Amino acid sequence: MSEAAESIFSLVKASEGGAPLYLQLKKNIEDAVQRGVIGPGDALPSERDIAIKADISRVTVRKAVQDLVKSGILVQRHGSGTFVAPRMERVEQSLSRLTSFTDDMARRGMSASSVWLDKGIYPPSPDEIMILGLSAKELVARVSRLRIANETPMAIERASLSLAALPDPEAVGSSLYSTLDKTGSRPARAVQRISAVNLVGADARLLEVPEGSACLHIERISYLASGKVIEFTRSIYRGDAYDFVAELRLAGPGEESGGTT
Template identity: 30%
Template sequence: MNTTTLTENTASPALSTVAAAASFSPLYQQIKSLVLQSLQAGEWKPGDPIPSEFELAARYKVSQGTVRKAIDELAKEHLLVRRQGKGTFVATHAEQQVQFRFLKLKPDNPQSDAQGPAERHIIDCKRLRAPTPVAQVLGLRAGEAVFQVRRVLSFDQVPTIFEDIWLPGAAFKGLTAERLSADTRPMYAMFESDFGIRMVRAQERLRAVLPSPEVCEWLRVASDTPLLKVERMAFTYHDTPMEWRIGVYLTDTRHYLNELN
């Protein structure tokens, strides 16, 4: 029933085809998904400005207010960033402000270190055929190529995080330990610039565990030290899974901070 409404909307004849093909929702939702398509297609790259609200309104044959509402939602989802007087930009993990947006481990004493993982050590980066569980969570066929990256993050010389990262091989063709080690930016910033992949959303499952012998060595802890296990699924546009990451965190001088709203 929404379809008829939208198709008959004389103010937006250009959208009739879209309405039939894509969505049966409010106009601003259709605009939102059109913008989303442009983002995914790479029409505007991370850091770039997108057209002004009036330009988009003209392009889609709707009023500026409708475009505004669509952009508002995309901005709240951190896909776009508005800057008054300048324009609206495609969000990026490279900005100083939102770097490590997904890293929730904070020092108990905020003044101890001035943010940012001090040191990152890549252990290895292997190209493998996906084990079944990895293939499943990443939405691949068993045996397809994947990359496995393992690394240790240290704060103030103290190894604190051990991570085991799985990435689809097709999307990350050419990834090597050398490239990962050489890059000083956050990993997700490199994924954007080098592979055109932007992580948009993630989901983490937390547990308390005891370390495996291997983890004991990398984090230099006893085998009875309780660790926080953080299992992360990260998604690009349209909820496509793009990373599976299993981390273990040392939480004796740091904690995982979560805001509940």
């Protein structure tokens, strides 16, 4: 970190009747980010180093940093340290097309990648039995991955399929749909349900956002052209990164309307 950037930590001074020290430090860091003195991805010094530089306690430093993490200005990565959060470019996702994450990002000129979290065969849950039409004695294939765009975690996808559709989850490479294509099991259409939830635990850490952050939970049931259910997916999308867009048309005579006028 440059000398100019480090100087933001030496500006905290106790003043009678002034703001608490942690708020002074918090404001110094916020101002530095806004002015570009420290930019996205830059690492902050350790709490100990900041405390020594600013001549304040580590408890004060920790409180300022935690507030900035909660507000999304900083991110903490376990075992790595504290960094200025990347600037998020919001992604506008159409709800009228069934496309892959990789294709969506490519159309926006963004580099897409994935980290596999799980590929395995398991006893089905009650939801998987009901939605995929399985018996209690059948097993289910599950594949889960963290979706990344331009090195920023964007979503967690957890897909469940029957073994008839995906007998070997380990065979899935970069694209699940490409694998399903080979067996004639690629979905033709899907129905999605979107709800707002707050991230907790491991999902928050995977997406590098504070616990309690708003996100979009999406359940998608995908169908073959024949109408058979082929895939049940539950996904978590960052609320600060995605806008889902749907085109609405006025219902014609005799058609059901989805809203009021």
